[in-house]
Structure formats: C-alpha cells, structure tokens
Amino acid sequence: MNVIRNILNSRSGKNGNFFDAIQNIIGFKPKSITNYKRAFVHRSLNKKDSLGNDLNYERLEFLGDAMLSAIIAAYLFNEVPEGDEGYLTKMRSKVVSRKHLNELGNDLNLIQFIETNIPKDHFGQNIHGNLFEALIGAIYLDRGYKFCEKFIYERVIHPYVDIEQLEGKVISYKSLLIEWCQKQKHKFNYEVYEDTGKNEVKHFAVKLWIDGKVIAKARATSKKKAEEKASKRAYYAFQNKINTKQ
Amino acid sequence: MNVIRNILNSRSGKNGNFFDAIQNIIGFKPKSITNYKRAFVHRSLNKKDSLGNDLNYERLEFLGDAMLSAIIAAYLFNEVPEGDEGYLTKMRSKVVSRKHLNELGNDLNLIQFIETNIPKDHFGQNIHGNLFEALIGAIYLDRGYKFCEKFIYERVIHPYVDIEQLEGKVISYKSLLIEWCQKQKHKFNYEVYEDTGKNEVKHFAVKLWIDGKVIAKARATSKKKAEEKASKRAYYAFQNKINTKQ
Structure with a gap:
C-alpha cells in the first residue's frame, strides 16, 4: 500500500x-x-x-x-x-x-x-x-x-x-507583407483569437486573410508574435511575387 | 578494385x-x-x-x-x-x-x-x-x-x-612534500626519465623515492608536471602525516 x-x-x-x-x-x-x-x-x-x-x-x-x-x-x-x-x-x-x-x-x-x-x-x-x-x-x-x-x-x-531578422535584413515580416498588399491593392485582415488549448501558457492563434482567402495560420504566446509568424509564412508563400527591399 | x-x-x-x-x-x-x-x-x-x-x-x-x-x-x-x-x-x-x-x-x-x-x-x-x-x-x-x-x-x-591548486590553496605539491621531508629528516629523490612509449607526444616518467623506497610514480608531458603529479600522489598517501598549512 x-x-x-x-x-x-x-x-x-x-x-x-x-x-x-x-x-x-x-x-x-x-x-x-x-x-x-x-x-x-x-x-x-x-x-x-x-x-x-x-x-x-x-x-x-x-x-x-x-x-x-x-x-x-x-x-x-x-x-x-x-x-x-x-x-x-x-x-x-x-x-x-x-x-x-x-x-x-x-x-x-x-x-x-x-x-x-x-x-x-x-x-x-x-x-x-x-x-x-x-x-x-x-x-x-x-x-x-x-x-x-x-x-x-x-x-x-x-x-x-x-537569422534574417537577427541580421537586421528583415525587421518585420508583417510590415513587409502589409506594404506589399497595399501596393498591389490586396485586401488583408489578421483574425486573432485566444487558443491556449492544452498548453500551460496562454496562446494566441491568427488567421491571415488576403482577398477573402486564409493564406497562413500561426499560433504563438503573444498576438504580435502570432501575427509575425503568419506574416512570415505568407511572405515565403508569396516570396516570388513580393518585391522585397533586401 | x-x-x-x-x-x-x-x-x-x-x-x-x-x-x-x-x-x-x-x-x-x-x-x-x-x-x-x-x-x-x-x-x-x-x-x-x-x-x-x-x-x-x-x-x-x-x-x-x-x-x-x-x-x-x-x-x-x-x-x-x-x-x-x-x-x-x-x-x-x-x-x-x-x-x-x-x-x-x-x-x-x-x-x-x-x-x-x-x-x-x-x-x-x-x-x-x-x-x-x-x-x-x-x-x-x-x-x-x-x-x-x-x-x-x-x-x-x-x-x-x-581544484585545490586552482583555488590557490596548494601552489605546488612538490614544495609541500619537500618541506615535509626536510622537516622530518627523510631522504628524497625524484628520478626522472623519458618514457614516450607509443604516445604521439613526448612523455616523461618520474619515480619518487623516499628513504630508499619508491613512494609514487607518475607520467606526464613535461618533467615538471610528472614531478608535480608524483608529489601529489605521495602527498595524498602521506596526507595524515604531513602538516599542511591550509
């Protein structure tokens, strides 16, 4: 016993x-x-x-x-x-x-x-x-x-x-993406909601909509980080289309 | 082939x-x-x-x-x-x-x-x-x-x-040992010879004799290190007899 x-x-x-x-x-x-x-x-x-x-x-x-x-x-x-x-x-x-x-x-x-x-x-x-x-x-x-x-x-x-952010080549993927959407006349929206699930730590999820389609999703411990992650994913998906300033 | x-x-x-x-x-x-x-x-x-x-x-x-x-x-x-x-x-x-x-x-x-x-x-x-x-x-x-x-x-x-040497508590085991031998009227002798064997790097061996007996042996890449190692071994062997200054 x-x-x-x-x-x-x-x-x-x-x-x-x-x-x-x-x-x-x-x-x-x-x-x-x-x-x-x-x-x-x-x-x-x-x-x-x-x-x-x-x-x-x-x-x-x-x-x-x-x-x-x-x-x-x-x-x-x-x-x-x-x-x-x-x-x-x-x-x-x-x-x-x-x-x-x-x-x-x-x-x-x-x-x-x-x-x-x-x-x-x-x-x-x-x-x-x-x-x-x-x-x-x-x-x-x-x-x-x-x-x-x-x-x-x-x-x-x-x-x-x-690495690219650490090198200072890309400061923010969100701003890169917004700039591109505005130039190209695309409508965008970051849909953010709490999604802690089974995690110990509070989490947020984001859906990034462009022209009525969900282009990327991400989850992180802050709204800002989740938006940045989704933007980065979308950025790489669109990579060939976006005119970066690098 | x-x-x-x-x-x-x-x-x-x-x-x-x-x-x-x-x-x-x-x-x-x-x-x-x-x-x-x-x-x-x-x-x-x-x-x-x-x-x-x-x-x-x-x-x-x-x-x-x-x-x-x-x-x-x-x-x-x-x-x-x-x-x-x-x-x-x-x-x-x-x-x-x-x-x-x-x-x-x-x-x-x-x-x-x-x-x-x-x-x-x-x-x-x-x-x-x-x-x-x-x-x-x-x-x-x-x-x-x-x-x-x-x-x-x-x-x-x-x-x-x-660790003890790094802490500066013991500067040299050889000097501790010699001091003890002299105080206690023991005869000592460091017998040093080259003993590289199969090693890539030159090695030295030392036999530490006290009152006609080999008390400790050691091998290292310099004469000084081999003597120090043998002294340390002898020091620990005699530990209870030696009056350290720690």
Whole structure:
C-alpha cells in the first residue's frame, strides 16, 4: 500500500501539478523532478541541503547559461556556413541576450513556479531570464545534453530565431507583407483569437486573410508574435511575387 | 578494385598517418577525418569550399570554445557542490584561460599538423590554444557532445585540473612534500626519465623515492608536471602525516 501511496503522491497534489506543468513546458517527461524544483527556489528562502550548501537556482543558472551558449553555437555553426568566427559570436550574443532570455522566460510564465519570500511584483525583468537558464540547467542534469538541445530547438530556435531578422535584413515580416498588399491593392485582415488549448501558457492563434482567402495560420504566446509568424509564412508563400527591399 | 584502393588510400600515406595521429591524440577512432583536417588549416592558405565559404579552423575554434566552456561548467557544477555561481564562473575562467589552452595545445604538439603559408616559428603562443579549441570543434562535429566530453575529461580535466591548486590553496605539491621531508629528516629523490612509449607526444616518467623506497610514480608531458603529479600522489598517501598549512 505504501508503494502505491508513494506513487500516487509523487504525481498528485502540488508535486503532481508541478510535474505535469514542467512536462508540458519542456515537452518530455522528467526522470527526476528534484532539479526542476531547485530551478525555482529563490535565494531569499535561504534553503540549504544536508551538507549546508546553498539550495537555490543560481548554480543551475550558471550551468544552463553554458549549455544554451554551446547549443546556440552549434546551431549557428551549421545554419550559417558562410559566417566567420566574428559573425557567429555576434549572432550568438543576440540570441542569448538578456532581453531575449527574459522574453523567453516570461512567455513560458516560469515565474508562476518561483518559491520566494519576496512578493513576485518586486522582481525586475531579469528574473524571467534567470529562471529560464536555471530550467535549462535542470534539464541537463535530468536528461543530458541531447534533451537540452531538443528543448532549446523547440522553445528557442524554432519559434524565435530568424537569422534574417537577427541580421537586421528583415525587421518585420508583417510590415513587409502589409506594404506589399497595399501596393498591389490586396485586401488583408489578421483574425486573432485566444487558443491556449492544452498548453500551460496562454496562446494566441491568427488567421491571415488576403482577398477573402486564409493564406497562413500561426499560433504563438503573444498576438504580435502570432501575427509575425503568419506574416512570415505568407511572405515565403508569396516570396516570388513580393518585391522585397533586401 | 576501386573500392579496395579507396579504402587503402583513406588509411595510408599522408592521410593515414594523420588519421592515426589524430586517433592517438583524441583516444578514439574518427568517423570522418574531414573536420579534423579542417581544424589545422590556417587562413593564410585562403582555402574555400565549393560555395566560396572560407575553409579554415576559425569557425571550428568558435564551436570548440563553446563546447569546452559547457563541459567545464558541468564538471565544476558536479565537482564543487559548495561553490556558488560566482565561484564557478571564476574557476571556469581559470581552466579555460588563454595561457592554459596554449599549454594544452602545445603539450599535444598540435602545431605539427598545421597547414599554412607562414613559417611555423612566426606564430605566437596563441596558435596552440586556437588549434586545441578547433580540435574540440572537430570532435563535436564528428562524434557529438559525449565524445567531446570524454576527450576533455581525459586530456584536460584528469591531467591538469586540480581544484585545490586552482583555488590557490596548494601552489605546488612538490614544495609541500619537500618541506615535509626536510622537516622530518627523510631522504628524497625524484628520478626522472623519458618514457614516450607509443604516445604521439613526448612523455616523461618520474619515480619518487623516499628513504630508499619508491613512494609514487607518475607520467606526464613535461618533467615538471610528472614531478608535480608524483608529489601529489605521495602527498595524498602521506596526507595524515604531513602538516599542511591550509
């Protein structure tokens, strides 16, 4: 009975919700939940392990930052064969910029899990990026480099990293598309609605109508991002027709 | 016949020697030798691939640097549970310091493989560290993170990284040991001889005699390192007897 109770306990109540929520965010089952819990413990609680070592997310942040840098380096290396060492360094620093990491952590609403003595609204923006890095550290300890890479590809690279935008060649696909529609006298409309579905984090969906047809659909964690994603899809669909300024 | 000739060609002549030498250095068989070759091409040759992209070691250096940083971060995280984020950052920067990387590349004599238009003696010290990082980048591309980790553990961490020395608690085990011998009136002698064996790189061995007995043996790429290693072994063997100043 104890065994069954332990199994039930490990997946139910506060722990169970946390386990499920983390699984939802990272996209695979944690082997052990311990390090994920630690990834949300703020130093204000002054928690210690049995040996007296500090038990909060700051060391995980160090580890996660290192893994993120390595994985983004490998991604850029493969993705941009014509970029030299200086270019790769510059592009990586854009992807892992403080502003970008804060945005990622904020979109995943990681702050909902924080354990702290300080009121949540007293934290600045950096808390989002710090928790995001700590989460990567926890994934590395739990499942190793490959799963870290999977998480970063799915949560950072695919939804957010656009080489052309990072290079500043394309500032906004939405404005490119609108400009083209206006020039060519096409009617366009962005139909946006909430579509969170089973996700932990609020999501929005958008249908991009051009001349009465749905040309592209997209889903993201903000209206602006969903519109941008749909515009990018439409842009590539129309690519040969649109006169870009590149 | 062509197939057989190709197989023979791929392992013999200049290529074959290079293949064997790399295998010796990295400690496992390369799957493909291509990226290892690139890891030694200097920009002075102005080599390009078929798409006109630069073909030299500089991009691999960027990749190797990122992998090295991540692997050392994970090592320190596990090895020093009591170290906070600031400590881990400081210790990592000591391990991956330019001086240390140059020493590592130099000990492996990586410059022997360089392809360049510039006379080898025109290069400064940094060439050794750059080639070392490029080699790590090549290992990552050829065999992935796990093999990179294996190489770094065997070639960087085990032979060179000593947490106590990095922390400055112990400057030199040799001087600790000599001091102890002199205080305790023990006779000591470091017997050093060349012992390269099957290694690509020149090695030295040392026997540390105390009062007519061999107390510790060690082998390394320089006399100084071999003596230090043997002293460290003897130090730990005598640990309870030696009055350290820590």
